[in-house]
Amino acid sequence: MNQSQNVTDYPNNNTIFMVWKFKDQTDIKSSFEKLCSLVNNLNNSFTIRIPNGRSSCVMGVGYDAWIKLGLPKPLPKELVNFESIRGAKHTAKATEGDLHFHLRGQNTAVCFDMALAISNVIKSAAECLEEIHGFRYWDGRSIIGFVDGTENPIGEERQFFAVVGEEDAAYKGGSYLFVQKYFHNMKNWGNLSTEDQEKVIGRSKMNDIEMEDDVKPVNSHSALMAITDENGEDLKIVRDNMPFGNPAKGEVGTYFISYASKFSTTRRMLENMFIGNPPGNYDRILDFSTAETGTLFFVPALDLLDQYSAESDS
Template structure:
């Protein structure tokens, strides 16, 4: 495991426990100086807005994580840049593809009550006003005992406690951006009619776990193409984990059933490797059979600055002393 120094700046609410409700907002930045100024000004006030709304239900566990895409970082803040921030990398072929979609700003709002999420989202969007265009909004919910829409427990292997910080938060490897995190988001839609036509045993082989107990299938039974096999990443003989805060969403009346994937990590590399394994295969062709029933319809990569850096970014611009030039995406 990558050791984490004790003096890192305070992260945003990346490692907070999973709540019962969430709103995911992805927006693009509109052109113009005023739009950039509006977004930068909000950076200083996000924490205060969370506190103000949260006081209405002190036990509601309200939080908000704010992240920025590669091109938006150039436009808003310039240099220096987080070392591993780049546009979302698409992988796969037309039949199974992890696609990249527009997104400059990510707001991950969480609470145990949807009314808190809703109120904070409304306050944030009122502040952003015409400076951004929302390109995706998902209202997620915790599905029974942390299950995803296909009926299996989600996030079983999530790191916890200090381990979550070690895997999800940037440390000395990029000291200027220590306390930050990289986050990848994807919206998956499921063909539930086809999925539910499968016997439970076939579903378990696709996922790699028992559906009821969540116990991992024995090595002799679990296929190498199972979801859990292909999303297990090792480096130098050690497993590299990511922190998932996935949520179910859907509209039964419209036949929409989905899972919003959101994964935090100290580097985008392990998540990108997981996507490569899933969509291309390990080895190529041995792809994740869950993708025969699920398709990704969005994809984005963002950097989440530490809490103090997020506030300080209000005073930075591409022409400020801290960001005199914009490097290419």
């Protein structure tokens, strides 16, 4: 079948991101089998209950969990434990995580009910390391005021760049999922003029138009995220970033989430950001945004979830 999970869905209004880590000496296989059934059930149920709600549940599996669960070998070609990327000034941290859930819905209640159902199945076998409630901010902007995800592929390109193809036939339909939780220093960001903020991003703030190459700073975010292959063809990822925050605590941020057919594409972008291209020419946005987490997962195709489902006849 090789049908992918809902990795190419477009961003929705509400999201819950959850990262779980298995406890030692627990029956993780039984819980995982129940989760495989539940993911399919949640997607089917909310499609019927709220036909136009664009609800979805996506589950990713980390390297260590893949081994512990006895999932197929050899593993997906680029599934590894993410290793920190250290630049001269900033670091992309590597943090733990066995399972990741990406829950989307126009209605907050949809995301809440999916998160509750997942938690009820897994909480005896794992602990939740992260639960982030994201929301759509105005016209798809991040908290820092710029439209997020403008360079996302659209149409058929989303499938091409986000989903594994024949290059790893055993895992066709899967996807490499990478996540980071960023906190923004809004005081320092707010001290910049709009013009200086635009130079950091490489786009105009009001109408989201990209600067011309001869004007755009080489350390701007958009400049460093533009990468190509050996033939000069653009390489892209599918982002579904969402803002989150707790204003009373002065905490606001962006949950960065990318789906890609190859993790090497995402890693190159991260190296450009944190090390710089050339080295030292790091992404200026990092002077105002700090990555507190960084974890890689693989999102299996639906046939693999069906194979391990508690409802499977195999």
